[in-house]
Amino acid sequence: MNTVNKNTLVSIALALIVIAIIWVMTPPFVKPVITLTLSKSNVPITDIFQSRDVGEVRTHKLDKINLHQSNRFSHPKLGPLGWSENFFADIDMTFTLEKAGRYRFVVGSDDGFSLKVNNKELCRFVRDRPYRKQTCPVTLDAGEHHLLLSYFQGYGLAGLTLEFAPADGGKRVYWGERLPGLSYTTAQ
Amino acid sequence: MPKIISYCRRHLYPLLLLIASSAVYLSFYGQPSSLFWDENYHIASAQKYIDGTLYMEPHPPLGKLLMAASEALLGTNSDSDKTSFNNTDYITGDDTPEAMSYYGFRLPSTLLMALSVLFFFGIIKRITGNAHIAAAFTCLMIFDNALVIHSRAAMLEGIQLFFILAAIFYAVRIITNAAIQGIALYHYALLGVLIGLAVSVKVNALVLLLLFVMVYGVDQWQAIKQWQFTVLIKRLMITVPCGVLPLIAIFCAVFYVHIGLGSSIATHSTYKASPAYLQHVRQDNTWSPAAFAVGLKDNWRYMSEYSDGVPRLDICKPGENGSSAIGWPLGTKTINYRWSKDTVDGITRVRYHNLLPNPVVWFSVFIGIILSLGLILSRFVYGHPVKDQPLFYWICGFTTLYGSYMIAILHIERVMYLYHYLVPLLFGMINLALISTYIFKTEILAKSRHFYTNLFIYILLVFAVFIIFAPFSYSWELTEAGFNARNWFGYWRLELVR
Numbered sequence: 179m180n181t182v183n184k185n186t187l188v189s190i191a192l193a194l195i196v197i198a199i200i201w202v203m204t205p206p207f208v209k210p211v212i213t214l215t216l217s218k219s220n221v222p223i224t225d226i227f228q229s230r231d232v233g234e235v236r237t238h239k240l241d242k243i244n245l246h247q248s249n250r251f252s253h254p255k256l257g258p259l260g261w262s263e264n265f266f267a268d269i270d271m272t273f274t275l276e277k278a279g280r281y282r283f284v285v286g287s288d289d290g291f292s293l294k295v296n297n298k299e300l301c302r303f304v305r306d307r308p309y310r311k312q313t314c315p316v317t318l319d320a321g322e323h324h325l326l327l328s329y330f331q332g333y334g335l336a337g338l339t340l341e342f343a344p345a346d347g348g349k350r351v352y353w354g355e356r357l358p359g360l361s362y363t364t365a366q
Numbered sequence: 367m368p369k370i371i372s373y374c375r376r377h378l379y380p381l382l383l384l385i386a387s388s389a390v391y392l393s394f395y396g397q398p399s400s401l402f403w404d405e406n407y408h409i410a411s412a413q414k415y416i417d418g419t420l421y422m423e424p425h426p427p428l429g430k431l432l433m434a435a436s437e438a439l440l441g442t443n444s445d446s447d448k449t450s451f452n453n454t455d456y457i458t459g460d461d462t463p464e465a466m467s468y469y470g471f472r473l474p475s476t477l478l479m480a481l482s483v484l485f486f487f488g489i490i491k492r493i494t495g496n497a498h499i500a501a502a503f504t505c506l507m508i509f510d511n512a513l514v515i516h517s518r519a520a521m522l523e524g525i526q527l528f529f530i531l532a533a534i535f536y537a538v539r540i541i542t543n544a545a546i547q548g549i550a551l552y553h554y555a556l557l558g559v560l561i562g563l564a565v566s567v568k569v570n571a572l573v574l575l576l577l578f579v580m581v582y583g584v585d586q587w588q589a590i591k592q593w594q595f596t597v598l599i600k601r602l603m604i605t606v607p608c609g610v611l612p613l614i615a616i617f618c619a620v621f622y623v624h625i626g627l628g629s630s631i632a633t634h635s636t637y638k639a640s641p642a643y644l645q646h647v648r649q650d651n652t653w654s655p656a657a658f659a660v661g662l663k664d665n666w667r668y669m670s671e672y673s674d675g676v677p678r679l680d681i682c683k684p685g686e687n688g689s690s691a692i693g694w695p696l697g698t699k700t701i702n703y704r705w706s707k708d709t710v711d712g713i714t715r716v717r718y719h720n721l722l723p724n725p726v727v728w729f730s731v732f733i734g735i736i737l738s739l740g741l742i743l744s745r746f747v748y749g750h751p752v753k754d755q756p757l758f759y760w761i762c763g764f765t766t767l768y769g770s771y772m773i774a775i776l777h778i779e780r781v782m783y784l785y786h787y788l789v790p791l792l793f794g795m796i797n798l799a800l801i802s803t804y805i806f807k808t809e810i811l812a813k814s815r816h817f818y819t820n821l822f823i824y825i826l827l828v829f830a831v832f833i834i835f836a837p838f839s840y841s842w843e844l845t846e847a848g849f850n851a852r853n854w855f856g857y858w859r860l861e862l863v864r
Contacts, residue, residue, distance in 0.1 A: 189820055
């Protein structure tokens, strides 16, 4: 190996290291579609409807509700969110459908949750449990609708997912992802 | 112009390095103003010297003696009542006086570490003969986050590393001057004194006995080449006592002071001191030779029993801070020394005080060791020619020091921690400078701009990464996002505080 090659190789190695460091240090970014509000409870949570005694509150802008990675309340790109135990998560937003029809929400949670659309509760699991999915069918008109999802993590493993699909067996997507005929009011 | 360059090489580099190391190591070293890691033990021990209380512990006394001397001289806590430190071996925050200053106890480790960059520079400068290379690679020592956080504390490593580098510098000086003035017996004796000082802080400095082998090898190189066993053994019979006796003398002298100062008995423990030793203490006779003899024996036994009682590494234990030496070169596992949390307007900021490496420095050192092993194998196994014989032997020497320490550590059964790697890390840093000089010898001789540009960028990179991880070294506030951005490797096992 001649002189030029050795120095050039070192230069390339240094450049690669600099690029790698910039890559690692750049904060992860996702499209801000949904506002997720996390509230740390000052007392243990055992029931989604128990009266809230909240301390620290955090908000996150997410691209989708897929918060179940390695049995933790964790986003695929943003990593773990919230705390390890005793917190609430709330999503309060509007969405618009182009077509009226039957649709289904699929909620996966560890621990409990409550899902309301247009102030009508579609489904719930009140207490703590391991991660399970629950299908919640609903008939919706074309136009704007209001969605309210509440979730709690008591202790141990955690996770929350929300999926949406037409009831006729069409494509199912995580809430926040693109689906023909569905649009979200982007989080501010 | 050449005169200016020559002057810069000789004086400006050491001065600049000293300014940089002082800024990095000495600035606000009293922060955090709380105890962390082994400070709980060492400050309690050092205070016992100030108050004249007998104690024993697993490490030799020099480090704590220097901490006590510094605390007494600075007198930053002279108005505070620290007598409770005498009645325990492990102080907590509840034992410390309000507004306790840590500047006195932490000064020896911090100051000596800041000064030791001069030895580091001198070692590389003497071996390579190139001040630019020496200055550049000394920056690795200044800007390593693990060395910085662990030395800015009332702990033993900063003090020990100073004496280790002093001993290495002196050995290098002996060898590089050998052609001019030869190697005399007093060289062995002075080297023994320096090694003795390092061993009197922590016994793992015994790896420096290999320096005697290196000096002896150069001293008797002609006899070795001609296999003159009689000559070699005769010289050995003289040089071994000349080197080892001063080492033992220093070690004993340090223990003599330690035993002499222990003139009262603590209320919580007699440290299994024998009745004869306790009798000397009660009679206020601790400076007598008889008290020294019995005290040394008791201290030695205590150190041995304590060492036997230290638990083994248990990676299944929740919160285990220990780690296997195998993973140390890459930084496994980091240690969260302490943290504090503050939440304002829903944003949590945490001040971490974490032992973690500067990955550019540690990975470079590891690569340097691999390259050195490759070079040594290529010479001794494949018979490849060596392009710089003296430099090759220096590389062999520092690679051997690194390897010997790591092999010895791997045989220790008790739990060990990442900071036990700081000693071989320094060997590895010196080796990295040497192997780089060896690989780029032609470019250095040709004063290649490309080589020096690369070297400059590399040092900038070391500095930039040091700054990136500085929040962990100086307890600067970090948000969760800031923490995650710095959590580069899962095997570091950094622990997020929420």
